[in-house]
Amino acid sequence: MDDFGYSLEVKLTDEELARYLAHKRRWCDFQPLLESRGYRLPKQYHPDRASAWLEAPRAMSRNHMCYPHLLHGTRISDDRPVMLKLSRTDLWEATIFEHLSSIPDPDNHTIPLYDVITPPSMPGADTTDQWCIVITPRLTDCRNRHIDSLRDFVNFLSQVLEGVCFMHRYNIAHTDVARTNIVWDARPNPPDPSDAKGKSSWSEKKNLAPKKYYFIDFGLACSFSSFEERGLVRGVCGQHRNIPELSEEIPYDPFPLDIRQLGEMLKRDYTEVYVGLVFLEPWMARLRDDDPAKRPTAPEALAGFQMLVSTLPEEKLRARLLGRNEWPYGRRILMVAMFLWIVGNASFLWWNWDRFDMSISQTLVEQR
Known part of the structure; x- marks a missing residue:
């Protein structure tokens, strides 16, 4: 099982593979900026290795197909594991996130927001291809x-x-x-005490x-x-x-x-x-x-x-x-089922005993 809870490998279509590679290229492009802002990506996302993504396999775990916009990283200052998410700026996700995170309220259960990093816009890019990176603790x-x-x-x-x-x-x-x-x-x-004992x-x-x-x-x-x-x-x-x-x-x-x-x-x-x-x-x-x-x-x-x-x-x-x-619950069901089976068979024998007794007697007489 992988970090996102999946283990099954799936085959990517051309469209899925193109989407997957586009996100991987973005991560490679943004790696120097993220490093300068204090966040380390896995080694395979260094720009020097970007060409490797062009030869990505079509078969991979489901999380790589479904979640290429998510990436695990590390905060350099304290080695804290973080989650990085690519978010389109025109969808307002980061704005809503920043607003909720800033409200001091005991009922606020928004995950802490470490950073929102907006890379410079690419020349000629439209609003649907402008991204920001939302960074939170990895929980x-x-x-x-x-x-x-x-x-x-x-x-x-x-x-x-x-x-x-x-x-x-x-x-x-x-x-x-x-x-x-x-x-x-x-x-x-x-x-956990189990670590030692x-x-x-x-x-x-x-x-x-x-x-x-x-x-x-x-x-x-x-x-x-x-x-x-x-x-x-x-x-x-x-x-x-x-x-x-x-x-x-x-x-x-x-x-x-x-x-x-x-x-x-x-x-x-x-x-x-x-x-x-x-x-x-x-x-x-x-x-x-x-x-x-x-x-x-x-x-x-x-x-x-x-x-x-x-x-x-x-x-x-x-x-x-x-x-x-779980076994304790399943065991109770099994015991009830066995009890009902025994009671059912005992009742059947009780009500049909005369018929069985007569049949046995006839068999013994014939054998003599």
């Missing part, structure tokens, strides 16, 4: 398992809801609320400091100057394409879209994956209502979730959250 993707207990899940979802409330409060809709666009920072946690126990792990979660990727975000200026948008966007209002022709409100996307993420990536989240279903059904007007606002969704959580006993919050494919 851990939520596609990796990031929750162990129900308390961990509550902490995660509380922060996600706070982040959506924050964006909506400042009249920004993310429009791509998905697990892949939420990352977490594990640095506040103390060193073997694997740490469950009781040790559950005492680690709560994770801090952040939203990333504002490439599809919609920004409005005030609540009164909010408007409708068009377009089929985001990673959840089963949302009824998405349309290229009929305009829709992007703020209820965030709420529906949150509900889709919870259903697909959490309630269908983990055992013990049934208590969320009535609340989550409101988030996933097909009528955008019937969905709760972000503050209403947060308040509803907090009310649900307040009723949970402490022992349940401390309990380990089991995946549906």
Whole structure:
């Protein structure tokens, strides 16, 4: 599995290969500027090696095909791993990112912004070929398992809801609320005791400091100057394409879209994956209502979730959250299935014993 969670190799079409090579050439072109600003790229992106990209293989891992605009790097001053993203200047992603990052608010779950670097425009380039580079810390993707207990899940979802409330409060809709666009920072946690003494126990792990979660990727975000200026948008966007209002022709409100996307993420990536989240279903059904007007606002969704959580006993919050494919959960299902099989067969024998007894007796008589 690669750094983006994929391992499958895919074959590139001519168009995909051209896009891939164009981004790689840009990274090579921008390498001297980034180095001068304090960011080191991998060695293969040095301009002297740019010609190697012309011979790039058509078969490569899926992340190289899907994410050539993303690159891992290092901040030279402290060797801090960073993520660099090429963003078109005409899409306003960097502007929205800078605005959100600058707001001091306890509900602000925007990933810290290290830098926005705008290379000089190429002669004759149009606005769709002008780029800036957004630089953030490289954190851990939520596609990796990031929750162990129900308390961990509550902490995660509380922060996600706070982040959506924050964006909506400042009249920004993310429009791509998905697990892949939420990352977490594990640095506040103390060193894992397993480093020196073997694997740490469950009781040790559950005492680690709560994770801090952040939203990333504002490439599809919609920004409005005030609540009164909010408007409708068009377009089929985001990673959840089963949302009824998405349309290229009929305009829709992007703020209820965030709420529906949150509900889709919870259903697909959490309630269908983990055992013990049934208590969320009535609340989550409101988030996933097909009528955008019937969905709760972000503050209403947060308040509803907090009310649900307040009723949970402490022992349940401390309990380990089991995946549906984990052995303890699967073992219970297997034991129930075996019990039902035994009971079913015993009942069948009980009700048909006279018939079997008669058949056995007849067989013995015939043998004599």
